[in-house]
Amino acid sequence: MTHATPQKLGVLKPVSPKPALRRFHQASWDEPVIFELSSAGQRGVLPPEPEAAVVDAAGDVFDNLPAGLKRKTAPALPEMSQIHVLRHYMRMSQENLGVDLNIDIGQGTWGMKYSPKVNDQLARSHKLSELHPLQPVSTVQGILEVMYRLEEMLKEISGMDRVTLQPGAGSAAIYANVAMIRAHHESRGEGEKRTEVITSSFSHPSNAAAAKVAGYKIITLPPDADGYPDFEALKAAVCERTAALLITNPEDTGIFNPRITEFVDLVHKAGGLCSYDQANANGLLGITRAREAGFDVCHFNLHKTFSTPHGCGGPAAGACGVTKEMAPFLPTPTVEFAGNSYYLDFNRPHSIGKIRPWYGVTGNMLKAYAWIMSLGADGLREVAETAVLNNNYLLNKVLEIRGVSAPYATGKRRIEQVRYSWEQLANDTGVHSEEIGFRAADFGTHYWTSHHPFVVPEPMTLEPTESYSKEDLDEYVTILKHIAEEAYTNPEIVRTAPHNSTVHKIDQESFDDPDAWAVTWRAYRRKLLKNK
Amino acid sequence: MDTIRHAIELGAVPEALQRATSSLLPLSPVRDSLEVITYPLEMGETSVRGAGFMPRVIGKIRSGATTAEDTQRAARELCALEVDLLLFAGGDGTARDVCSAVPAQFPCLGIPAGVKIHSGVYATNPRHAGELAGMYIQGKARLREAEVLDLDEDAYRNGRVGTCLYGTLHVPYRPLLLQNQKAPSPASEARQAEAIAADVVEGMQSGVAYILGPGTTTRAIAKELHVDKTLVGVDVVRDGKLIAKDVTEKQLLDLTERGPAGIIVTPIGGQGFLFGRGNQQIGPEVIRRVGRGNIIVVSTADKLRALRLQPLMVDTGDVEVDAVLAGYFSVVTGYKERMVYKVIS
Incomplete structure (x- = not known):
């Protein structure tokens, strides 16, 4: 084997200046779905036959299974060797723009931030991964202490009196809050009367969805001319039927509603409660709190604000904070401290019950705990300040690009994200926001295309968080600027993108048509392969 | 080919x-x-x-x-x-x-x-x-x-x-190639209209004559009642039956004299007029007799978004009626879903 010598290569110098745009090309494997790779008789692992003595001692384990639990036919799993399974998933992973690979500030509203690997390692440690939720409490004092202390931290961050970590995700946490609100009204004999929940257009749609699941009628407030939820509309909506206001602040436009306490007061006067969706808390840590704004309940997404990776990079986790008046309704069990040991309290007669099996996503709790401990109170405030600074730097740079605007609150600063509009560019060139996203993939960057509700035309939502450097932000802006210039000079290259990546274009209309959905292999075979 | x-x-x-x-x-x-x-x-x-x-x-x-x-x-x-x-x-x-x-x-x-x-x-x-x-x-x-x-x-x-x-x-x-502000997908549009219809029909009271204004959303309500409605005309249903089709203002005035009535209207795309464009049969006197509280405004959320959430407008030709209509309406946007929406004259 020969090696290139330094002499042959010449003197190695850093490229200066750095190339403005990467020459990126993604792997493309044309890989079938795993079921189509099945080959009869293939096996991944062949366990040895048990020894006779073992068989004698154990008998036929299947004999002890109740008849109703036994399958009549074997499950239709793909039959594959280990290396073929490994190759399949390695190939799939290469057709991804994962969180560790690209500058994913285009995934606005998701709070994509760097999750320190050391925290992942802690969560993977056998000390945590080998725990079982049915172990006696005396043997899991360590993780209970972590939960208890994390709850104490979130109490301080939100100002609330009690916290639960049981919800498995942000929407589950919102649902838990709605369920506690319902229990509160029922406890006062007002369950039948209070049938309406108010939310706003730019609050996360999970608020409307969770309240609808809980049986409420949903009343939505549109934004006023400045982009704030319309306070006059709230006045028209609030009445004796109002159960609650469920609202985000800042909303997904990145605009902070300075009149939030007036909203809360108005609802309280009518006997309703107020729930604060803090999915966008990244710009608020150490600066404002749910308690001071007057909220009765609030929630956090540990996987956004507190850096437990997400976006298909790890499980979510939610946390709810409540006032002491709402504490009796918290999910069961709660983690309690008895002076020298921790225990789980199941004796909670007013509780809404369980939101999720066991106690929640413990791995994420440990990661969030480690992240907060590593930063301290001052560090958390610095996270918020840096996230806001990054966002407003980006806002100024993006607005220099031809064809883009930031609707609402013109001239005002934003908190941690901005919903931009490419309307001018679309009118000028016929290139749509979605197509810009396909082109962005050609430069190895991710660009999110879901901006519900679609009120802002040709939307683009960017959230740079505290994790991205000035160089990262500049690179992202350079890519957007380049694509905008292409749209004006050579729109075809944008409209026919991607050219260097493996984004597959989907018939979006099918999303609205349940008849076209195939969420399982069985459904795919029935609906889409039936004619083949 | x-x-x-x-x-x-x-x-x-x-x-x-x-x-x-x-x-x-x-x-x-x-x-x-x-x-x-x-x-x-x-x-x-x-x-x-x-x-x-x-x-x-x-x-x-x-x-x-x-x-x-x-x-x-x-x-x-x-x-x-x-x-x-x-x-x-x-x-x-x-x-x-x-x-x-x-x-x-x-x-x-x-x-x-x-x-x-x-x-x-x-x-x-x-x-x-x-x-x-x-x-x-x-x-x-x-x-x-x-x-x-x-x-x-x-x-x-x-x-x-x-x-x-x-x-x-x-x-x-095809998504993107039709003026997309105006074009949510047919499937989502149809399902939103069905959900609105289910809500409105569930709330209908017996003995009340419901005046159905023009439009595809109000037509979905008629469909839910298994009634054949005119698209651009004004029709009347009571107790689930069609009692008058493509009515004039005179017919509506007679009808509102005889018994309780409600009005179900949807804003017309473009500028978002609620009353006074394309539904003049539902004139100011008819509106006055029915009363603001008996007006049900229906609209798919997509249609309101296509209006950029700008206020709806009324111009009935009677300034007093317009003044009564101005303010906020709770617009039915889905099954058990409302948007509190501003109306101006």
Whole structure:
């Protein structure tokens, strides 16, 4: 084997200046779905036959299974060797723009931030991964202490009196809050009367969805001319039927509603409660709190604000904070401290019950705990300040690009994200926001295309968080600027993108048509392969 | 690919010629497999030849002096020839002429070339019209029902400007290539309307006559009741039965004298008028008798978003009634879903 010598290569110098745009090309494997790779008789692992003595001692384990639990036919799993399974998933992973690979500030509203690997390692440690939720409490004092202390931290961050970590995700946490609100009204004999929940257009749609699941009628407030939820509309909506206001602040436009306490007061006067969706808390840590704004309940997404990776990079986790008046309704069990040991309290007669099996996503709790401990109170405030600074730097740079605007609150600063509009560019060139996203993939960057509700035309939502450097932000802006210039000079290259990546274009209309959905292999075979 | 008979028809707007030509350019690669049938000179032939097609020309016109009747006649004749797709260039007036001449199910598509376009039957730009036509011909685009909106002439004669609904056409649909502010997907639109209808019908009270205004959303309510409703007219239902169809203001005045009544209206796309455009039958006296509290406003959330969440408008011709209507309405946007929406006069 020969090696290139330094002499042959010449003197190695850093490229200066750095190339403005990467020459990126993604792997493309044309890989079938795993079921189509099945080959009869293939096996991944062949366990040895048990020894006779073992068989004698154990008998036929299947004999002890109740008849109703036994399958009549074997499950239709793909039959594959280990290396073929490994190759399949390695190939799939290469057709991804994962969180560790690209500058994913285009995934606005998701709070994509760097999750320190050391925290992942802690969560993977056998000390945590080998725990079982049915172990006696005396043997899991360590993780209970972590939960208890994390709850104490979130109490301080939100100002609330009690916290639960049981919800498995942000929407589950919102649902838990709605369920506690319902229990509160029922406890006062007002369950039948209070049938309406108010939310706003730019609050996360999970608020409307969770309240609808809980049986409420949903009343939505549109934004006023400045982009704030319309306070006059709230006045028209609030009445004796109002159960609650469920609202985000800042909303997904990145605009902070300075009149939030007036909203809360108005609802309280009518006997309703107020729930604060803090999915966008990244710009608020150490600066404002749910308690001071007057909220009765609030929630956090540990996987956004507190850096437990997400976006298909790890499980979510939610946390709810409540006032002491709402504490009796918290999910069961709660983690309690008895002076020298921790225990789980199941004796909670007013509780809404369980939101999720066991106690929640413990791995994420440990990661969030480690992240907060590593930063301290001052560090958390610095996270918020840096996230806001990054966002407003980006806002100024993006607005220099031809064809883009930031609707609402013109001239005002934003908190941690901005919903931009490419309307001018679309009118000028016929290139749509979605197509810009396909082109962005050609430069190895991710660009999110879901901006519900679609009120802002040709939307683009960017959230740079505290994790991205000035160089990262500049690179992202350079890519957007380049694509905008292409749209004006050579729109075809944008409209026919991607050219260097493996984004597959989907018939979006099918999303609205349940008849076209195939969420399982069985459904795919029935609906889409039936004619083949 | 089979030979496709394909038609071009033009309104007599000068800039339409160039726009229609550019709309055909995306079809150039499949030129030889298309048969294009068109009307003479500025009503299609010029543009079609300009794009390099050799059309079959039918009909006769007085060049330089074509009228709406020519457009209607051309649309009728092309429809009778069973063309696969009727392309027309113009604005709301042209769409209305085509709509009055062909059955609602007939596949049509507008090339935007007019001054005012509120109708949802036009592609976002001429090139997209050609691309959409090409996709439809190859079976890659489905049809959806889209509204034909134009100036409300009754209101205009009284010095008031606004659009009203004149009917619907079936146009090919692909996301992004139709004016997307106005085009949520047909599936989501239909399901939103069904959800609204389920909510409204559940809340209907016995013995109350419900006056159903024009529009596709109110038509969905009639469908939920298994009642056949006019699209652009005002109909009345009571206890689940249709009791009057395409009524006049006089009939509504008589009806509101005889018993309790409610009004169910949906804003008309374009400027978002609630009362006073396209539904003048529901006049100020009818509204006064029914009372503000008995008015149910329905709209798909997509339609309100297409209005950019701008306030809805009322202009009944009676300032007192307008003043009563102004303020906030709880608009039914889905099953157990409302949006508190501003109405101005």
